């Protein structure tokens with residue numbers, strides 16, 4: 001199933017500093033050592049009170065039929081709470097939690113997250129791991145166990161040139177994707193499926209060091225099932241996360257059974273790839289043919305002392321699962337923003353064509369020069385966040401947020417998507433220019449960069465960030481080199497909901513036309 005491919009390229013840092021058009025409004029108190037004023041008690045934090053804070057019932061009251069919102073429109077509910085109660089809100093979202101929207105407070109949270117940052121995770125995955133006597137996935141692990149998996153991951157995935165090593169094979173995936181768009185009339189549903197295939201193939205060249213064949217004329221059924229199983233696994237986790245499944249905590253309910261089946265298949269296929277890689281590694285070592293310099297994530301992890309095969313599998317499966325759904329969905333958001341802003345789309349295209357021409361090959365050097373493209377993606381993230389809340393943290397220490405005393409152990413949701421509207425001029429306009437370096441941008445507030453954090457922040461940020469960005473950039477480069485992106489009239493005012501990543505309310509009807 002896997003066809004091995006390797007490539008090696010160089011890298012220097014891409015887009016540097018950002019904004020000048022920001023308007024910072026906050027003057028919030030930082031940690032417990034407040035200057036002058038005493039922090040107010042936790043109970044004084046505004047938010048829905050009384051029965052709304054009761055266990056279970058309080059969470060249910062947030063959504064339909066008691067409000068007009070659902071877990072999928074949580075962002076709109078958060079906006080309403082922000083209007084009503086201000087930037088610090090206490091409420092029950094599963095457990096009791098505090099939502100913070102001020103960049104200064106977000107900064108305080110990250111400054112106090114400690115050595116082993118902790119976030120609210122996919123509970124269903126942990127239940128599965130426990131019931132099957134497996135190690136928790138990296139996203140769920142805590143403390144030293146998390147660190148022992150994250151450190152080898154960081155060394156290979158988070159360096160500035162980590163993703164560039166895979167520019168060649170990932171470009172080929174993008175070529176396959178664009179060939180279909182340029183030669184076939186794709187329905188909205190088919191486009192969604194193609195985006196999933198794109199993200200899946202792109203991450204497979206990293207996680208499994210080869211292609212899955214999902215763009216072949218007759219795709220391998222095993223690969224198609226693998227991708228479908230990954231999608232189902234995510235969907236079931238999303239259900240639990242959004243409060244649509246509770247029974248799985250006590251028994252194997254329908255949602256859990258579906259997760260069990262799909263995740264079981266994902267594990268089986270992934271373990272097969274890993275066993276294959278192990279065999280090939282041993283053969284190459286015996287034949288003296290192993291080049292330790294080659295960027296081969298699987299080989300490199302399998303060769304590391306102290307990492308068991310189960311730990312390697314854990315990491316690779318997490319990369320595949322976390323990397324497919326997120327990127328596939330956000331590709332559509334990015335294309336949508338480009339389609340809705342044809343002037344900006346033309347500017348991105350001009351940059352691409354000036355560097356590559358209509359058929360030119362993408363090199364790392366040229367890729368690094370595409371600063372407007374990178375600004376456009378960042379602006380897309382600001383305008384339509386990939387998640388309804390940026391991320392969450394559970395701090396090991398007491399802090400003061402918004403002037404209130406927050407005890408250690410409280411779940412804190414970071415509402416940066418809200419901050420990315422309230423702290424920018426013309427917040428609903430798509431203006432990539434705001435992210436371009438300005439000569440005079442000398443004064444910077446350290447908290448402002450925390451308004452747009454699609455990949456989270458700090459030591460527990462997204463482990464696949466560099467790959468996600470590269471894949472999104474590559475998809476845009478290859479598409480815009482050949483095609484103009486437009487949306488049909490009925491998709492002109494698309495609403496995005498969260499499942500749990502930004503998803504169009506109904507499949508978007510894109511129109512891809514060849515450029516002259």
Ligand code: HEM
Pocket residue numbers: 119138139140150203318319320322323324326327330386387390391392454455456457458459460461462463464465467468
């Ligand atoms: C548009 C695409 C993506 C978005 C928006 C996204 C977003 C995020 C966010 C917000 C987090 C939590 C960070 C934090 O709490 O600070 C996260 C964690 C993670 N992401 Fe991504 N991600 C994307 C793509 C990817 C890809 C392509 C991979 C794999 C190659 C990946 C692997 C992971 C992993 C393994 C974690 C858990 C890290 C840990 O707990 O140590 N993600 N991602």
